[in-house]
Amino acid sequence: MRRYGKNPDEDDVRVRPNRKGNRPRTNIRPKHEDASEGLVLTVDRGRLTVLIDDRSVTAMKARELGRKSAVVGDRVAVVGDLSGAKDTLARIVRVEPRTSTLRRTADDDDPYERVVVANADQLAIVTALADPEPRPRLIDRCLVAAYDAGLDPLLVLTKSDLAPADTLLASYGALGVPYLVTNRDELADGSAADRVRERLAGRMTAFVGHSGVGKTTLVNALVPDRRRATGRVNAHTGRGRHTTTSALALPLPDDSGWVIDTPGVRSFGLHHVDPARVVLAFPDLMPGTDGCPRACSHDEPDCALDGWVAEGHADPARLYSLRRLLATRERREGD
Ligand SMILES: Nc1nc2c(ncn2[C@@H]2O[C@H](COP(=O)(O)OP(=O)(O)OP(=O)(O)O)[C@@H](O)[C@H]2O)c(=O)[nH]1
Numbered sequence: 001m002r003r004y005g006k007n008p009d010e011d012d013v014r015v016r017p018n019r020k021g022n023r024p025r026t027n028i029r030p031k032h033e034d035a036s037e038g039l040v041l042t043v044d045r046g047r048l049t050v051l052i053d054d055r056s057v058t059a060m061k062a063r064e065l066g067r068k069s070a071v072v073g074d075r076v077a078v079v080g081d082l083s084g085a086k087d088t089l090a091r092i093v094r095v096e097p098r099t100s101t102l103r104r105t106a107d108d109d110d111p112y113e114r115v116v117v118a119n120a121d122q123l124a125i126v127t128a129l130a131d132p133e134p135r136p137r138l139i140d141r142c143l144v145a146a147y148d149a150g151l152d153p154l155l156v157l158t159k160s161d162l163a164p165a166d167t168l169l170a171s172y173g174a175l176g177v178p179y180l181v182t183n184r185d186e187l188a189d190g191s192a193a194d195r196v197r198e199r200l201a202g203r204m205t206a207f208v209g210h211s212g213v214g215k216t217t218l219v220n221a222l223v224p225d226r227r228r229a230t231g232r233v234n235a236h237t238g239r240g241r242h243t244t245t246s247a248l249a250l251p252l253p254d255d256s257g258w259v260i261d262t263p264g265v266r267s268f269g270l271h272h273v274d275p276a277r278v279v280l281a282f283p284d285l286m287p288g289t290d291g292c293p294r295a296c297s298h299d300e301p302d303c304a305l306d307g308w309v310a311e312g313h314a315d316p317a318r319l320y321s322l323r324r325l326l327a328t329r330e331r332r333e334g335d
Protein backbone atom coordinates (compact mmCIF):
# COMPACT_ATOMS: atom_id res chain seq x y z
CA MET A 1 0.00 0.00 0.00
CA ARG A 2 1.29 3.41 -0.85
CA ARG A 3 1.14 5.94 1.85
CA TYR A 4 1.01 9.65 1.47
CA GLY A 5 1.62 12.60 3.66
CA LYS A 6 2.82 10.77 6.73
CA ASN A 7 5.44 13.43 6.96
CA PRO A 8 3.69 16.68 7.70
CA ASP A 9 6.07 18.51 5.39
CA GLU A 10 5.23 16.23 2.55
CA ASP A 11 3.03 17.50 -0.21
CA ASP A 12 -0.21 15.81 -1.06
CA VAL A 13 0.62 15.61 -4.72
CA ARG A 14 0.70 12.05 -6.01
CA VAL A 15 3.80 12.14 -8.11
CA ARG A 16 5.25 8.85 -9.25
CA PRO A 17 9.00 8.67 -9.11
CA ASN A 18 10.50 8.86 -12.56
CA ARG A 19 11.88 5.33 -12.59
CA LYS A 20 13.10 5.23 -16.14
CA GLY A 21 14.69 8.60 -15.86
CA ASN A 22 14.07 9.24 -19.54
CA ARG A 23 12.02 12.35 -19.07
CA PRO A 24 13.45 14.49 -16.37
CA ARG A 25 10.79 16.64 -14.85
CA THR A 26 11.53 20.25 -15.53
CA ASN A 27 10.23 23.05 -13.47
CA ILE A 28 8.03 24.78 -16.01
CA ARG A 29 5.86 26.36 -13.37
CA PRO A 30 5.82 30.13 -13.75
CA LYS A 31 6.95 31.95 -10.69
CA HIS A 32 3.73 33.81 -9.95
CA GLU A 33 5.52 36.24 -7.75
CA ASP A 34 2.46 38.47 -7.85
CA ALA A 35 0.19 35.77 -6.43
CA SER A 36 -1.81 36.54 -3.30
CA GLU A 37 -2.05 34.20 -0.36
CA GLY A 38 -5.46 32.91 0.61
CA LEU A 39 -7.24 30.34 2.73
CA VAL A 40 -9.67 27.85 1.16
CA LEU A 41 -13.02 28.23 2.94
CA THR A 42 -15.05 25.72 0.96
CA VAL A 43 -15.05 23.70 -2.24
CA ASP A 44 -18.06 23.12 -4.40
CA ARG A 45 -17.88 21.23 -7.67
CA GLY A 46 -14.47 22.50 -8.68
CA ARG A 47 -15.12 26.04 -7.48
CA LEU A 48 -13.20 27.06 -4.42
CA THR A 49 -14.04 29.96 -2.17
CA VAL A 50 -10.81 31.52 -0.99
CA LEU A 51 -10.45 34.17 1.67
CA ILE A 52 -7.93 36.78 0.55
CA ASP A 53 -7.52 39.56 3.08
CA ASP A 54 -11.19 40.22 3.88
CA ARG A 55 -12.64 39.17 0.54
CA SER A 56 -14.20 35.88 -0.51
CA VAL A 57 -12.88 35.13 -3.97
CA THR A 58 -14.14 32.33 -6.20
CA ALA A 59 -11.32 30.44 -7.81
CA MET A 60 -10.52 27.27 -9.66
CA LYS A 61 -7.39 25.21 -9.85
CA ALA A 62 -4.93 26.35 -12.48
CA ARG A 63 -4.07 23.66 -14.98
CA GLU A 64 -0.49 23.58 -13.78
CA LEU A 65 -1.60 22.12 -10.45
CA GLY A 66 -2.42 18.91 -12.30
CA ARG A 67 -4.03 16.30 -10.08
CA LYS A 68 -3.01 18.06 -6.95
CA SER A 69 -6.07 19.11 -5.02
CA ALA A 70 -6.79 22.06 -2.81
CA VAL A 71 -9.13 21.39 0.09
CA VAL A 72 -10.72 23.35 2.89
CA GLY A 73 -8.04 24.71 5.19
CA ASP A 74 -5.39 24.85 2.50
CA ARG A 75 -3.22 27.92 2.16
CA VAL A 76 -3.05 28.72 -1.52
CA ALA A 77 -1.49 31.23 -3.91
CA VAL A 78 -4.04 32.85 -6.20
CA VAL A 79 -3.70 34.97 -9.35
CA GLY A 80 -6.14 36.68 -11.67
CA ASP A 81 -9.17 38.74 -10.74
CA LEU A 82 -9.10 38.94 -6.96
CA SER A 83 -11.81 41.57 -6.62
CA GLY A 84 -14.35 39.05 -5.41
CA ALA A 85 -16.89 40.62 -7.74
CA LYS A 86 -19.73 38.52 -9.10
CA ASP A 87 -18.85 36.19 -11.98
CA THR A 88 -15.11 36.61 -11.57
CA LEU A 89 -12.93 33.55 -11.37
CA ALA A 90 -9.39 33.58 -10.04
CA ARG A 91 -6.83 30.81 -10.41
CA ILE A 92 -5.06 28.83 -7.73
CA VAL A 93 -1.47 28.37 -8.82
CA ARG A 94 0.06 26.85 -5.72
CA VAL A 95 -0.96 24.89 -2.64
CA GLU A 96 1.36 25.55 0.26
CA PRO A 97 2.77 22.60 2.21
CA ARG A 98 0.29 21.34 4.78
CA THR A 99 0.91 21.11 8.48
CA SER A 100 -1.65 18.31 8.70
CA THR A 101 -3.93 16.31 6.44
CA LEU A 102 -7.07 14.70 7.81
CA ARG A 103 -8.18 11.90 5.51
CA ARG A 104 -10.84 9.29 5.37
CA THR A 105 -11.79 6.56 3.00
CA ALA A 106 -15.40 5.59 2.37
CA ASP A 107 -14.67 2.14 3.70
CA ASP A 108 -11.75 0.30 5.21
CA ASP A 109 -11.10 -1.62 2.01
CA ASP A 110 -11.53 1.43 -0.19
CA PRO A 111 -8.11 2.72 -1.22
CA TYR A 112 -9.52 6.03 -2.45
CA GLU A 113 -8.58 8.58 0.12
CA ARG A 114 -10.35 11.84 0.37
CA VAL A 115 -8.77 14.65 2.24
CA VAL A 116 -11.31 16.02 4.66
CA VAL A 117 -9.42 19.12 5.72
CA ALA A 118 -5.90 20.49 5.60
CA ASN A 119 -3.99 22.30 8.31
CA ALA A 120 -6.38 21.58 11.16
CA ASP A 121 -4.71 21.00 14.51
CA GLN A 122 -7.70 19.79 16.50
CA LEU A 123 -10.52 17.35 15.73
CA ALA A 124 -13.77 17.90 17.62
CA ILE A 125 -15.65 14.61 17.57
CA VAL A 126 -19.29 15.48 18.19
CA THR A 127 -21.52 12.73 19.55
CA ALA A 128 -25.06 12.93 20.89
CA LEU A 129 -25.71 11.06 24.14
CA ALA A 130 -29.10 10.12 22.69
CA ASP A 131 -31.12 10.74 19.54
CA PRO A 132 -29.14 9.46 17.72
CA GLU A 133 -27.59 6.88 20.06
CA PRO A 134 -23.84 7.25 20.58
CA ARG A 135 -21.75 5.07 18.32
CA PRO A 136 -18.52 4.28 20.15
CA ARG A 137 -16.99 2.58 17.13
CA LEU A 138 -17.41 5.72 15.09
CA ILE A 139 -15.83 7.73 17.90
CA ASP A 140 -12.93 5.29 18.02
CA ARG A 141 -12.47 5.57 14.29
CA CYS A 142 -12.42 9.34 14.44
CA LEU A 143 -9.87 9.13 17.25
CA VAL A 144 -7.65 6.88 15.15
CA ALA A 145 -7.92 9.28 12.21
CA ALA A 146 -7.01 12.19 14.49
CA TYR A 147 -4.01 10.40 15.96
CA ASP A 148 -2.88 9.28 12.52
CA ALA A 149 -3.09 12.84 11.19
CA GLY A 150 -1.46 14.34 14.28
CA LEU A 151 -4.56 16.28 15.38
CA ASP A 152 -5.50 16.66 19.03
CA PRO A 153 -8.91 15.10 19.61
CA LEU A 154 -11.66 16.78 21.59
CA LEU A 155 -14.78 14.83 22.47
CA VAL A 156 -17.96 16.92 22.45
CA LEU A 157 -20.93 15.09 23.92
CA THR A 158 -24.22 16.82 23.13
CA LYS A 159 -27.81 16.39 24.35
CA SER A 160 -26.99 15.53 27.97
CA ASP A 161 -30.55 16.70 28.68
CA LEU A 162 -31.66 13.45 27.04
CA ALA A 163 -29.19 10.97 28.55
CA PRO A 164 -26.28 11.02 31.02
CA ALA A 165 -22.68 10.99 29.87
CA ASP A 166 -21.10 8.74 32.53
CA THR A 167 -21.19 5.39 30.71
CA LEU A 168 -19.62 6.79 27.59
CA LEU A 169 -17.06 8.81 29.52
CA ALA A 170 -16.06 5.75 31.54
CA SER A 171 -15.01 3.94 28.40
CA TYR A 172 -12.83 6.89 27.34
CA GLY A 173 -11.34 7.58 30.76
CA ALA A 174 -8.17 5.60 30.14
CA LEU A 175 -7.61 7.31 26.81
CA GLY A 176 -7.38 10.68 28.50
CA VAL A 177 -9.19 12.41 25.65
CA PRO A 178 -10.35 15.89 26.66
CA TYR A 179 -14.12 16.21 26.58
CA LEU A 180 -17.01 18.62 27.00
CA VAL A 181 -20.64 17.82 27.72
CA THR A 182 -23.37 20.15 26.47
CA ASN A 183 -27.16 20.27 26.65
CA ARG A 184 -30.12 22.21 25.35
CA ASP A 185 -30.30 24.75 28.20
CA GLU A 186 -26.62 25.59 27.92
CA LEU A 187 -27.01 26.04 24.21
CA ALA A 188 -29.87 28.46 24.83
CA ASP A 189 -28.07 30.57 27.45
CA GLY A 190 -24.79 30.63 25.53
CA SER A 191 -22.72 28.83 28.17
CA ALA A 192 -22.21 25.77 25.97
CA ALA A 193 -20.70 27.90 23.21
CA ASP A 194 -18.53 29.74 25.74
CA ARG A 195 -17.07 26.54 27.12
CA VAL A 196 -16.44 25.06 23.70
CA ARG A 197 -14.91 28.32 22.47
CA GLU A 198 -12.31 28.18 25.24
CA ARG A 199 -10.99 24.97 23.72
CA LEU A 200 -10.85 26.45 20.24
CA ALA A 201 -8.85 29.57 20.92
CA GLY A 202 -6.00 30.04 18.49
CA ARG A 203 -6.61 26.73 16.77
CA MET A 204 -8.09 25.38 13.59
CA THR A 205 -10.62 22.81 14.70
CA ALA A 206 -12.46 20.45 12.38
CA PHE A 207 -15.86 19.31 13.65
CA VAL A 208 -16.94 15.82 12.65
CA GLY A 209 -19.89 13.73 13.68
CA HIS A 210 -22.78 11.62 12.57
CA SER A 211 -25.74 13.42 11.08
CA GLY A 212 -28.17 14.76 13.69
CA VAL A 213 -25.79 14.95 16.65
CA GLY A 214 -26.15 18.73 16.89
CA LYS A 215 -22.96 19.72 15.16
CA THR A 216 -24.51 22.49 13.11
CA THR A 217 -26.44 23.80 16.11
CA LEU A 218 -23.18 24.04 18.01
CA VAL A 219 -21.21 25.60 15.18
CA ASN A 220 -23.95 28.19 14.69
CA ALA A 221 -23.74 29.03 18.39
CA LEU A 222 -19.97 29.41 18.08
CA VAL A 223 -20.10 31.53 14.96
CA PRO A 224 -23.09 33.82 15.41
CA ASP A 225 -22.83 35.37 11.95
CA ARG A 226 -22.53 32.03 10.26
CA ARG A 227 -25.70 32.60 8.34
CA ARG A 228 -24.16 35.67 6.83
CA ALA A 229 -20.89 33.87 6.19
CA THR A 230 -22.61 30.92 4.53
CA GLY A 231 -24.88 33.24 2.60
CA ARG A 232 -21.85 34.96 1.18
CA VAL A 233 -20.17 31.70 0.29
CA ASN A 234 -23.33 30.46 -1.38
CA ALA A 235 -23.61 33.59 -3.42
CA HIS A 236 -20.24 32.75 -4.88
CA THR A 237 -20.77 29.08 -5.45
CA GLY A 238 -24.21 29.63 -6.86
CA ARG A 239 -25.65 27.15 -4.42
CA GLY A 240 -29.00 28.09 -3.02
CA ARG A 241 -29.24 25.75 -0.07
CA HIS A 242 -27.03 25.89 2.95
CA THR A 243 -26.89 22.21 3.81
CA THR A 244 -23.46 21.05 4.75
CA THR A 245 -22.41 19.10 1.70
CA SER A 246 -18.83 20.30 1.74
CA ALA A 247 -16.61 21.24 4.62
CA LEU A 248 -16.76 24.93 5.42
CA ALA A 249 -14.22 26.98 7.33
CA LEU A 250 -15.66 29.70 9.54
CA PRO A 251 -13.72 32.28 11.53
CA LEU A 252 -14.49 32.50 15.24
CA PRO A 253 -15.31 35.99 16.49
CA ASP A 254 -12.37 38.19 17.50
CA ASP A 255 -9.84 36.27 15.41
CA SER A 256 -9.78 33.60 18.06
CA GLY A 257 -9.49 30.63 15.75
CA TRP A 258 -11.23 28.69 13.01
CA VAL A 259 -14.02 26.18 13.00
CA ILE A 260 -14.41 23.79 10.10
CA ASP A 261 -17.88 22.33 9.84
CA THR A 262 -17.98 19.10 7.87
CA PRO A 263 -20.91 17.13 6.46
CA GLY A 264 -22.34 14.46 8.74
CA VAL A 265 -20.49 11.18 8.31
CA ARG A 266 -21.96 7.71 8.49
CA SER A 267 -18.59 6.00 8.40
CA PHE A 268 -14.98 6.91 8.69
CA GLY A 269 -12.91 4.50 6.62
CA LEU A 270 -9.37 4.00 7.84
CA HIS A 271 -7.73 2.25 4.93
CA HIS A 272 -4.95 4.82 4.94
CA VAL A 273 -4.05 4.59 8.60
CA ASP A 274 -0.65 3.41 9.69
CA PRO A 275 -0.89 1.63 13.08
CA ALA A 276 2.64 2.71 13.85
CA ARG A 277 1.35 6.27 14.04
CA VAL A 278 -1.57 5.47 16.30
CA VAL A 279 0.75 4.24 19.02
CA LEU A 280 2.48 7.65 18.91
CA ALA A 281 -0.60 8.99 20.68
CA PHE A 282 0.32 6.71 23.61
CA PRO A 283 3.71 8.05 24.67
CA ASP A 284 3.52 6.04 27.90
CA LEU A 285 3.46 2.82 25.86
CA MET A 286 6.10 3.81 23.33
CA PRO A 287 9.13 2.47 25.27
CA GLY A 288 7.42 -0.93 25.38
CA THR A 289 7.45 -1.18 21.60
CA ASP A 290 11.25 -1.45 21.53
CA GLY A 291 11.00 -5.22 21.76
CA CYS A 292 8.40 -5.54 19.01
CA PRO A 293 9.03 -7.39 15.76
CA ARG A 294 9.64 -5.21 12.73
CA ALA A 295 6.51 -3.50 11.40
CA CYS A 296 4.54 -4.72 14.40
CA SER A 297 0.90 -3.71 14.25
CA HIS A 298 0.86 -3.77 18.07
CA ASP A 299 -2.24 -5.89 17.77
CA GLU A 300 -0.65 -9.28 17.12
CA PRO A 301 0.60 -12.21 19.23
CA ASP A 302 4.30 -11.26 19.03
CA CYS A 303 3.74 -7.69 20.14
CA ALA A 304 6.09 -6.90 22.99
CA LEU A 305 3.61 -4.58 24.67
CA ASP A 306 1.75 -7.41 26.46
CA GLY A 307 4.81 -8.60 28.34
CA TRP A 308 6.04 -5.10 29.01
CA VAL A 309 2.72 -3.96 30.45
CA ALA A 310 2.43 -7.20 32.47
CA GLU A 311 5.78 -6.28 34.06
CA GLY A 312 4.07 -3.21 35.43
CA HIS A 313 5.57 -0.52 33.19
CA ALA A 314 2.22 0.96 32.20
CA ASP A 315 -1.46 0.86 33.02
CA PRO A 316 -3.11 -2.19 31.38
CA ALA A 317 -6.18 -0.03 30.66
CA ARG A 318 -4.02 2.05 28.34
CA LEU A 319 -2.93 -0.97 26.35
CA TYR A 320 -6.54 -2.11 26.23
CA SER A 321 -7.52 1.29 24.83
CA LEU A 322 -4.79 1.20 22.20
CA ARG A 323 -5.86 -2.28 21.14
CA ARG A 324 -9.47 -1.22 20.95
CA LEU A 325 -8.54 1.62 18.63
CA LEU A 326 -6.33 -0.59 16.49
CA ALA A 327 -9.04 -3.23 16.26
CA THR A 328 -11.52 -0.69 15.02
CA ARG A 329 -9.69 -0.77 11.70
CA GLU A 330 -10.52 -4.42 11.22
CA ARG A 331 -14.24 -4.10 11.63
CA ARG A 332 -16.39 -3.93 8.57
CA GLU A 333 -19.79 -2.92 9.81
CA GLY A 334 -19.34 0.41 8.16
CA ASP A 335 -19.17 2.54 11.24
N1 LIG B 1 -32.35 17.79 23.20
C1 LIG B 1 -31.34 18.35 22.52
N2 LIG B 1 -31.43 18.54 21.19
C2 LIG B 1 -30.40 19.12 20.54
C3 LIG B 1 -29.23 19.54 21.22
N3 LIG B 1 -28.38 20.05 20.29
C4 LIG B 1 -29.00 19.96 19.09
N4 LIG B 1 -30.23 19.41 19.24
C5 LIG B 1 -31.19 19.10 18.18
O1 LIG B 1 -30.73 18.02 17.40
C6 LIG B 1 -31.19 18.13 16.05
C7 LIG B 1 -30.05 17.96 15.07
O2 LIG B 1 -29.16 19.06 15.21
P1 LIG B 1 -28.24 19.57 14.02
O3 LIG B 1 -27.38 20.66 14.58
O4 LIG B 1 -29.02 19.86 12.81
O5 LIG B 1 -27.39 18.25 13.76
P2 LIG B 1 -26.13 18.05 12.80
O6 LIG B 1 -25.19 17.20 13.55
O7 LIG B 1 -25.62 19.31 12.29
O8 LIG B 1 -26.76 17.20 11.62
P3 LIG B 1 -26.40 17.30 10.06
O9 LIG B 1 -26.64 18.73 9.64
O10 LIG B 1 -27.36 16.34 9.44
O11 LIG B 1 -24.98 16.89 9.92
C8 LIG B 1 -31.87 19.49 15.96
O12 LIG B 1 -33.26 19.30 16.04
C9 LIG B 1 -31.36 20.24 17.19
O13 LIG B 1 -32.28 21.17 17.67
C10 LIG B 1 -29.16 19.33 22.64
O14 LIG B 1 -28.17 19.66 23.31
N5 LIG B 1 -30.25 18.74 23.23
Ligand SMILES: [Zn+2]
Binds near residue numbers: 289292
Ligand atom coordinates in the same frame (compact mmCIF):
# COMPACT_ATOMS: atom_id res chain seq x y z
ZN1 LIG C 1 3.97 -4.30 18.98
